[in-house]
Amino acid sequence: MERVDVAIVGGGPAGASAAERASAHGAETVLFEQGVPREDREDIGPDSTDAAGMLDYWIDIMDFDYREIPDDIIHRELAGTEFIGPNTAVELTTTGMDASYPHFGYTFHRARMDDWLHERATDAGADLRVGTSVTDLETDLRASSPNGPTHTLTLSSGEQLEAQYVVLADGPQRRVTLDALDQFTPPGRSVSDYLSPPNANHIAYQEYREFPDELFAEFEDRLKFWWGYMPGETAYPWVFPNDGTVARVGLTMPIGMELADVDTPGSYKLLEPADDQLPSGSEYISRLLELEYGDEYDIEEDIPIVEGRGKSKGTETYPISSTRPIDSPVGANIAVAGGAMGTTSAFHEGGYHVAVRSGKIAGRLAATDSLENYNEIWKRAIGDEILRNISFADIVEEYKPDDWDWAFDVVADMQGDSTENALISNRYSAGLDAMKILAAYKKRKYMYRDGKYVQLAEDDYLY
Structure with a gap:
């Protein structure tokens, strides 16, 4: 049976980033991606559905220097965004966040971006097997390996492969993730209770x-x-x-x-x-x-x-993942990254940046026999972003058309005559209505503090 250090399930932004980091840190790494066709790609590749865009500070969250991203990936530099309500609208021209990128953001060609991440992974030495999917994953918790549990992956070809570490990055459809993690859930519970696609996702x-x-x-x-x-x-x-x-x-x-x-x-x-x-x-x-x-x-x-x-x-x-994330069963040498773990965010603002970053972290830690730190480190890297998005999503969960008009009027009042119309701002000076929004936001952030936004915590797994 073939054996590798790190096996990655899924070739989207999280999986490709994990493969690049794992290989760059010296691990023998293989990535499996079932591959889908696109009108604008000659061969099958990852499910590269075009993303909304990239905001300025998201590039920093991805841990990229924006200058290294190839020019042919970027469609349009953005100067702002417009939120339109039934009877009112508000324009925002800055995210209000510190960022290295000098513009509001950009729209980009998702397939080219994914292919660039694949090139980076291949150049680092990863073995990318596009057109081969994983059909089953079994974990041996009692393995005699010095680094703990090992995994047997069954492939669509019928072949099997053994890996010391596995990164599950199969996106919001979670074809492998759900059954793989159910090996470690208590009796009467299932990961599907938290991440079943019909309940945990939106459709776009x-x-x-x-x-x-x-x-x-x-x-x-x-x-x-x-x-x-x-x-x-x-x-x-x-x-x-x-x-x-x-x-x-x-x-x-x-x-x-x-x-x-x-x-x-x-x-x-x-x-x-x-x-x-x-x-x-x-x-x-x-x-x-x-x-x-x-x-x-x-x-x-x-x-x-x-x-x-x-x-x-x-x-x-x-x-699109529309739920809160879960921790990974790191005690079983498994990390879940990107949309598979729910990090696209409940507000659907776009999940490419958190997928890339969580994948990079998972790949590096797996390659350096440090995967036990994954849940702590991904929260440190992207937790503020997730906390912000979940808190806002909670606030608007029950909004009706009139509520959106009210909210946009409040935002417009908050902006006043300022030329800095911020998407995210710490300045609230528009009276009682603005204070209501601020109080609701702070309440939810407090409720989800210290990583309490995860639905399934590391301590909930059984090994």
């Missing part, structure tokens, strides 16, 4: 659309989000500028939500009186474009789908 859908020059110019350097337009916890549509005059128009929404679950369907701009069920993702996007631009443009003729992009004919459907 987006289309690549070609915009007229004059219309694209309105958002060529900014992200746009519409809040309170569609029902569901942290459900919203967006427009993100790509290259040329192509933009991604998409949305995120809870899985399995039905029209009967909506208290006031008439208050949402993207629902219609004749609806007998919630619209599909494509229907939501058609309605959004018609609402915003239909007076001047024929949507399907003037803003067509670009069929040579995305996963299939200019469209993409993909899961």
